[in-house]
Amino acid sequence: MDWLLPWAQRLEASAFGELMRTSTLLYPAANLLHLAGLVMLLGTMVLLDLRLLGLAREIPVDAASRRLTPIGIAGLALLLITGFGLFAADAGPLLGNALLQLKLLLVALGIGNALLFRALWAARLADWDRRPPLLGRLQVASSILIWCGVMSAGRLLAYV
Template sequence: MEPLLTAAATWLDAVGIGPWARGSSLVYPVANTLHLLGLVMLVGGIGVVDLRIVGLWRTLPIGALSRALTPIAIGGLLVMAASGTILFAADGDALARSQTFARKLIVIALALANAAAFRLLWWTKFDDWRGAVPGAARAMAALSLALWLTAGALGRWIAYS
C-alpha cells in the first residue's frame, strides 16, 4: 500500500494541495476540526441506526430512522473524505509509511464494503421488521459499529505511532 500512498502524496503536492495544507496556519486545524465533525456525523448517524438494528429502542421504526439518519452519515463520510485528503496532503510522505494509517484505510474499506452489502441485502426490508430483526442484519450492524469506531480510534492513534 505504501507505493500507492506515496504516489498519492506526490500527486497532491504536484497539484498544490500539499503545499497549501502545510503553508497555512489555518488549513490543517480547520481540516482536522471538519474531520472530527464528519466522524461525529457518520458515527452519530449510522451508529444510532446500527444500535436500533442490534436491538435498542425497539419502538422506533427502523425504516424511518434509517431514512432520516443515513443522509447525515453519508454527509459525514463526504466531509471526512474531503478533510482527510487535506490532512493526508499535509503530511503524505510520513503517512504513506505509517502502518496505523494503512490499517485505518483497510478498516474504512471493510466498513464501506459492509455498508454496501448491508444496503444490498436489507435496505428494502426495513419496514417489514416489525418484530425480530434477522440475526445476520444484527451482526452486520454490530460489525458496522465496530469498524467505524475502530477507524476513528486508528485515526487518533496515527499521531502516536
C-alpha cells in the same frame, strides 16, 4: 503501498500539500471539519445500528434509517474530503504508516459493509421491527466495530 509512494510524494510536494502544511487556518479547519464529519458519521451510524440491534423499538427502523442515513453519508463525504487534505500535508510519511494503512482498510471494509447491508436489507427494513435477522444483526455489530476501529486508528495517528 510502495507503488503509491511516488503519487503521495507528488501530492505532498504540490501547491495543495504545501498550502495544507503552511496555512495557519487551513489545516486546523480541515482537522475540525474532519472531527465534525466523524461525529456526523459515527453518531448517526451508531444510533441506527443500535436501533437495528433492537434498542428504541418504539421508533420504526425504516423511519430511523430515512432520517439518519443522509446525515451519516454527509459525514462520510466530509471525512473523505478533509481526510484527503490532511493526508496531502504529510502524504509520503503517512503512506508508510501502518495505522493509516489499517484505517484505510477499515474505511473500505466499513463502506463495503454498508453497501452490502443496503443491498441485502434495504427493501426489508420494516421486517426488522418484528424480528431482526441474525445475519443482519451480525453485520450491524461488525459495522460498529469497524467504524470504532477507524476512529481509533485515526486518533492514534497523531501519536505515532
